[in-house]
Every structure is written in structure tokens, then in C-alpha cells.
Amino acid sequence: MPGMTHAAWSHIFQALEVLFVAQGRAVAAWHRDEPDALASTLPDELGDLAQRLHLANFKLWHLEDSARRTDIHADAVADCKRAIDRMNQSRNDAIEQLDARLERLITPLVPGNTPDRYNTETMGAAVDRLSISALKIYHMAIEAEREDADVAHRDRCRLKLEQLEAQRSDLEKSVLELLEEYRQGRKRPKVFRQFKMYNDPDTNPELYGTTRRRKAHGQL
Numbered sequence: 001m002p003g004m005t006h007a008a009w010s011h012i013f014q015a016l017e018v019l020f021v022a023q024g025r026a027v028a029a030w031h032r033d034e035p036d037a038l039a040s041t042l043p044d045e046l047g048d049l050a051q052r053l054h055l056a057n058f059k060l061w062h063l064e065d066s067a068r069r070t071d072i073h074a075d076a077v078a079d080c081k082r083a084i085d086r087m088n089q090s091r092n093d094a095i096e097q098l099d100a101r102l103e104r105l106i107t108p109l110v111p112g113n114t115p116d117r118y119n120t121e122t123m124g125a126a127v128d129r130l131s132i133s134a135l136k137i138y139h140m141a142i143e144a145e146r147e148d149a150d151v152a153h154r155d156r157c158r159l160k161l162e163q164l165e166a167q168r169s170d171l172e173k174s175v176l177e178l179l180e181e182y183r184q185g186r187k188r189p190k191v192f193r194q195f196k197m198y199n200d201p202d203t204n205p206e207l208y209g210t211t212r213r214r215k216a217h218g219q220l
Helices: 002-030 044-067 074-109 123-144 151-183 205-216
Strands: none
Touching: 002 044, 002 074, 002 123, 002 151, 044 074, 044 123, 074 123, 074 151, 123 151
């Protein structure tokens, strides 16, 4: 049914465009309020997954800043690093879940004669990059107006801000162009699993080696 297919495509295009705007708004809002207390600003499961990914990047940004402090105890830095590791896993999971959701939405709409051609970057990974770009733009804008910084610093940051905004615009356009390629039957969506090994005690030799050593010494 062409009418229903057209409406479905329109819904996905519109959802992504709403997502682009919502990322910047969420960054500003989360700096005013506790992020976990805010409801998703995007509709349906697609919006929830995009919001979860964006929130993971928001938390990662500030953990990474804290981990680079030199005036705190080494134990606090180690705690930050472990929190970063856990949050990175949540981020990677959210990217894959977002890709899986997009694949389920898009694949039934793709023409049946579409060749097995895939993009080097998934749409979920591109949404992740847009999430990070929203954070960079927010923080660079602050640096560009910092009253306690010198003029040269502010000028450098204003130039970087212009470049960041141009790059974001290009990436938004690229995401919509990829979706159009799916609509035209030129490519297919696909989830590329990352299978991160370092967080898995069964695949990280430093982790399962520790367990083996502890057993050998009668500590388990």
C-alpha cells in the first residue's frame, strides 16, 4: 500500500529531524536539572533509545572531565575510570539497540530488489556522533564567552564553534541522505555488532586470568 509506505517513511524522516533538535535542547536542559529526572522529549521507542544514548554521552563527558583532574586522590580517579568503562558499555549497547530498532522500522519499507549494499557507518553510530557534537557545541559556546579567559582564547573557541556547527549540519544532512538511499532501494540497513570483550569476564584475559589465579591460590 503506497500511501501507508509513504507515511511510514515520512514518520522516520520526521523522527530523525526532531531528534536532531532535541539533542541540543536536552544538553542545555540537563545542565539545569538532574538528567535522570527528565522524561524523554522524543516520541516512541526510537526516541527513548536515542535519549538513552544521548544521556550516556552526557554522563561520559563529565566523567571524562573529572578523570583528568590532578587535585584529587588516585582512588577517585580510578573510580571515575571504572564508571567511564561502565557508561561506555551502556553507550555501545544503546547504539546497537538504536540500530536494531531502525533496522526493524526500515527493512520492511525497503524495495525488494535492493542490493546487499551497506554503509560503513550505521545510522545509530551517526546519531551517537551527533549526540557528542551537541555536547561539544554547548561547551565550546561557553568557552567562547568565558569572561575569565583572554580574548585570544575566546576568539579561538568562536572559530571552533563555527566549525563544529558546520560539521553538525553536514552530518545531519548525511544521515537524511542515507535514509533516502534506503527509501530509494540503493542500500539496506544492517546492525553491526561490536562484541566488546574487555567488559566480559569470559573474554578479557586480565579478568578470567585473575579468577584463575585466585582459584590456584585457594582464594575462591
